[in-house]
Amino acid sequence: MNAADAVTDALRELHTRFAGRRDGRLADYIPQLALADPDTFGLALVSMDGHRYSTGDAEVPFTVQSVSKPFVYALSLSVLGLDEVGRWVGAEPSGEAFNAISLEPGTGRPANAMVNAGAIVTTALVPDTRDAPRFDRILGFLSRFAGRRLDVDEQVYASEAVTGDRNRALAYLIRSAGPLPVDPVAAVETYFRQCSVRVTALDLAAMAATLANGGVNPVTGDAVVPEPVAAHVLAVMATCGMYDASGDWLLRVGLPAKSGVSGGLIAAGPARFGLATYSPLLDPAGTSVRGHLALGALSERFGLHLMHNPALAGSTVTLVTTADDLPSAPTGERERARRERVAVVAAQGALDFTAAERVLYALDEAGVRETVAVVLDLDRVTDIDRAARAMLNRGLARLTSGGRRAAVADPAGRLAERDAAAGAPRNFASRDDAVDWCATGRSG
DSSP: OOTTHHHHHHHHHHHHHHTTOOOSBOOTTSGGGGGSOTTOOEEEEEETTOOEEEEESTTOOEEOGGGGHHHHHHHHHHHHOHHHHHHHSOOSOOOSOTTOOOBOTTTOOBSOSSSHHHHHHHHHHSOOOSSSOHHHHHHHHHHHHHTSOOEEOHHHHHHHHHHOHHHHHHHHHHHHHSOOOSOHHHHHHHHHHHHTEEEOHHHHHHHHHHHHTTTBOTTTOOBOSOHHHHHHHHHHHHHHTTGGGHHHHHHHTOSOEEEOTTSEEEEEETTTEEEEEEOOOBOTTSOBHHHHHHHHHHHHHHTOOTTSOOOOTTOSEEEEEEGGGSTTOOOSHHHHHHHTTEEEEEEEEEEOHHHHHHHHHHHHHHHTSSOSEEEEEEEEEEEEOHHHHHHHHHHHHHHHHTTOEEEEEOTTOOSOSTTOOTTOOEEESSHHHHHHHHHHSOOO
16 A cells, blocks of 8 residues: 555545535536536645545546636736736736626726636737637647646537627627727637636646646646746635635635636645545535535645645655665675665655655655565654644555555654554654664564
8 A cells, every 4th residue: 555645545535524415506507517417526636746646536527617717817927927917807806706797997907817707808818820829829728737638528618608698798898898809709709618628627636736836737847837927826816716705715725726617626735736626516606515615624634724834845855765775774684685675764844734745655656666664764854743643644554554564763752643543653763773673573
C-alpha cells in the first residue's frame, strides 16, 4: 500500500459521508443538463508537485459551464493586460445572482468577470483572427489548463443556444450601454460554446492547480499564464466566484472558488493544491450541494483556509535515500547489506497538509526501490499541525498494513499522539536507532 494514498483516503471518506445527500435540484432550465445522473459525485485534488488524487466519479465527463469564466478571464488578461480588460469589465463583487443585470452606472461595465454579463464581455475581448478564431483560442487555452485536449458537447451547446435568451438580452443591454466590443450575437454564441466544453473533475483539479501554481500546470509543466495573471484571477475568484454567496464562502471555506450549473466546483489553495468536485444537484445559488459540503469539510479538516499560515513550499523533504548511503552506516558487509534495504526520508520545517502530502509521496518514491522498511526522520521538523499529524500517521499505518516495516525518528514524540492511526509505526529518539530496528529488529 502507498503512504500517499492517505490523501485519497480523505477524499474517499468525504465522498462516503456526502454521497447520500439528495437535496438540491438539477439545472433543468437547460434541458440537456436536466438529463444528468443525480447520483454522480466525484472528488479530485492535484498538488503543486503534479500528484493527482481522486475518488468517485472523478473521470465522468460533464460540461464546464461557468467554471470556464476564470480561465477565459485569464486569457483576456494575458492578451490585453489588467488595465485594458478593466476598461471593459470591473472587479467588484455584485452581491447578486450569476445571471443578474449588474452594470456600473454611467459606464455600463459589468460588475466582474464571474457573473454572466462580465463573462460575455471577457469572451468578446479574446482576439478573433482568420488564423486563430476566437473559440479555437479559448478551447486551446482551456486544454492547456487541463493538460489534455478538450472538446465540446454539441448536444449541450444546442440546448444552451435554444434556451439562452436571457444571456442574449444581457449582451444587447451591455452593447446599448457601450462596453461590448463585438456583435452581441457573436459574443453570446461563443460564450455558449465555451460553457459546453467537456471536462472531468480531474481536469478541473488540474486547471485549479495551474492557477494555484502561478500559472504553471503542475502536471505538464506548461507555463499557461504569467504569475501576475494567475494572482489576479484568484483574487477575483475569492471575492466574486461564488456570486451572492461569495462572502460566506470565503469566510467559512476560505479558498478562491468557482461553481458551475452543471455541478462542477473548483477551489484553489495558492502554492498548495487545486481541488474540484462534480455533483449535479444544485442549491438555490447554483452551486453543487455535495461539492460545497465536501470542500467545506475538507478545508476545516486540513486547515486549508486561505488566511491560515501555511508551511513554506518546496523545502519540506530534504533527503530521500537508503540507510547504507548515510555517513553513520556500519562498515561491516552484513550490516551494510541489511541497511541498504532500509529507505530513509527526512523532513524539515513546519508540516501542514501540503507539506505532509509531499512527505507521504516521498515515502512512496523511496519505497519503489528494493527496500523492506522505511524510516521517516523528523529530527529537523519544527512543528506538525493536527491535519499533518493525522495524515502522516494514516500514511505510515498504510505502509505497515501492507507488510512493510516502518519507523519514525521523532525526538519530540509528535506522532505519538492519541489520534495516531491503528498500526502506526514505532517511534525512536534517533535516526540510527530507527534504522537499526528496521534493519535488524533491534535498536541501540
